[in-house]
Every structure is written in C-alpha cells, then in structure tokens.
Amino acid sequence: MLDLTIKQQHFNGIISAEYAFNDHISLSYNGNLLTNSSTATSYNNGFVFSRVYEGTGTGLDGLTLHDLGQNDIVSNYYQQTSRTKNYYGDVMLNFNYQLFKDLEMKLNLGNNIRDNYTTYNQVGGTNLQIPGFYNIVNVLNPDPFYSLNNGFSRSRTLALFANLDLGYRDYLFLNATYRYDKTSVTSNWRExxxxxxxxxxxxxxxFIPYKGFSFYQRRYLELC
Structure with a gap:
C-alpha cells in the first residue's frame, strides 16, 4: 500500500503605517510577510509475492510471479519538509510644498526590499524494520544524502527610488523619476x-492649453 500525506501551514502578515512630521513632510511604511511550511510523508508497506499458482489448467501452474519477472515490493518511507519566507517592504519619505505662488512640488524618496527564501530537506530509504511503524529511525537502508531532495534558494532585491512632480498654474506639469536596483539574481558573490x-x-x-490661455478657455466654454 502506498500512502501520501501532506500537511501545510500558512501565515500572511500585512502592516501599513504613516507618520506626518508637519503639513508638508510625512513618512510611510508598507510591509508584507508571507510564510509557508509543509511536510509531505509517503510510505509503502511492501509485499512479498509468495503464491504458487495451482489448478488453473494453464501454463501458470507451479509458477509464482517471481518466475514471470515480478519482483517483490520493497517497503520504504520518505519525509520532505519545505519552508518558504517572502518579505516585501517599502519606506517612503514624502514632501509636498508650494514653492511659489504658482509652482507646486511633490517629491517622494523611497526604499524597497524584497527577500525570498526557501529551504527543503528530505530523509528516507527502503526496508522498514517494524511493519507499520513509519519513522526514519525504522528505515534499515537510508538513501544517501546526495540522492535526496535537499537544498535552499534565496533571492534578494534592494531598490532606491525618487519621484519628482512639478505643477505650474494647473496647466504645465513636469515629472522625473529615478530607480536603482540591485539584485542577488544577477550578482556573483565570488567576484x-x-x-x-x-x-x-x-x-x-x-500641457493643458485651455487652462493656459484665455482664448482656449473661452472656446472651451462656448463648446460646452
């Protein structure tokens, strides 16, 4: 009998906070942490084909399945555990100023971090010493470590960014952005x-013409 059991646990946490230093400057943070763990267990009780066929009136009489090339089913036990942690976080410093009577400025400076980590471990082997007892200590022939599914993976990204918006009299707008990314996926720690x-x-x-010139404003009102 082959049996497979999987147990999983999940956690998802979200946090958002903002603090205003004054009417023009504020600091905000948004973060998310997602974790997942799972354990998969599989086992096979094994079976010995010992029956000798008799009275069938065919060529099978006196034979066993071994004579026909069928091997006994070897008992086994395997357990794999995996854990995943994914983090995402933003920190942003916000500025909102009326520089002059007709000129407004909005500036955002921020930092972003992403960290994804997964680890997985497996143990197991063949021939259970005590039938029905499913644990690695009951395995007589453990598989070597290198033949099992063991390892981990991790990727991290760090970003810095800035966004500048300038508005003049509600009809002329300028925008500039900058972002700097550094990721472990394209990095080599050896060099x-x-x-x-x-x-x-x-x-x-x-540019919005009808707000910038009185001629367009009159034409817009006439059309409306």
Missing part, C-alpha cells in the same frame, strides 16, 4: 566586480 546595480530614468511633461 565583487560583478555585484553591480542598475539605474532607470524617466522624464515627462504635459
């Missing part, structure tokens, strides 16, 4: 020169 980050830039502008 420090390969642990480089990557930068991303963007610039944008928008």
């Amino acid at each position: 420090a020169s390969n642990n480089k980050g990557y930068s991303y830039y963007s610039f944008g502008a928008s």
Whole structure:
C-alpha cells in the first residue's frame, strides 16, 4: 500500500503605517510577510509475492510471479519538509510644498526590499524494520544524502527610488523619476566586480492649453 500525506501551514502578515512630521513632510511604511511550511510523508508497506499458482489448467501452474519477472515490493518511507519566507517592504519619505505662488512640488524618496527564501530537506530509504511503524529511525537502508531532495534558494532585491512632480498654474506639469536596483539574481558573490546595480530614468511633461490661455478657455466654454 502506498500512502501520501501532506500537511501545510500558512501565515500572511500585512502592516501599513504613516507618520506626518508637519503639513508638508510625512513618512510611510508598507510591509508584507508571507510564510509557508509543509511536510509531505509517503510510505509503502511492501509485499512479498509468495503464491504458487495451482489448478488453473494453464501454463501458470507451479509458477509464482517471481518466475514471470515480478519482483517483490520493497517497503520504504520518505519525509520532505519545505519552508518558504517572502518579505516585501517599502519606506517612503514624502514632501509636498508650494514653492511659489504658482509652482507646486511633490517629491517622494523611497526604499524597497524584497527577500525570498526557501529551504527543503528530505530523509528516507527502503526496508522498514517494524511493519507499520513509519519513522526514519525504522528505515534499515537510508538513501544517501546526495540522492535526496535537499537544498535552499534565496533571492534578494534592494531598490532606491525618487519621484519628482512639478505643477505650474494647473496647466504645465513636469515629472522625473529615478530607480536603482540591485539584485542577488544577477550578482556573483565570488567576484565583487560583478555585484553591480542598475539605474532607470524617466522624464515627462504635459500641457493643458485651455487652462493656459484665455482664448482656449473661452472656446472651451462656448463648446460646452
């Protein structure tokens, strides 16, 4: 008999907080932690094919399944445990100022961290000493470590970013962004020169004519 049992546990935590230093400066944090653990157990009780076929009136009489190439089923036991932890966090410093009468500025400076970690371990082998007792200590022939599924994986990303918005009289807007990413996926810990980050830039502008010139404002009101 082959049996498989899987047990799992999950946890998902979310936190969000913000603190205002004054009317123009605030600090915010958003974080998420997700964990998962699972244990999978499988076993086989084994079976010996000892029956000798008699009275069938066929060529099977006097034979066993061994004579036909069937091997006995060897008992076994295996257990695998895996654990996963995924973290995501944002910290952002926000500025909101009216620089001049007609010029407004919004600036966001932030940091982002992502950390994903998984570990998995397996034990097991063949030939149970005591039938029906399913535990690694009851395995007479444990499989070697290198032939089992054991290991871990981890990836981490660190990012710094900035966003600047400028608005002039509600009709001219400028935007600029910057982001710097550094990730373990593209890094090589054996060679420090390969642990480089990557930068991303963007610039944008928008203009609303009917708000900027009285002629367009009159035409817009006439059309409406």
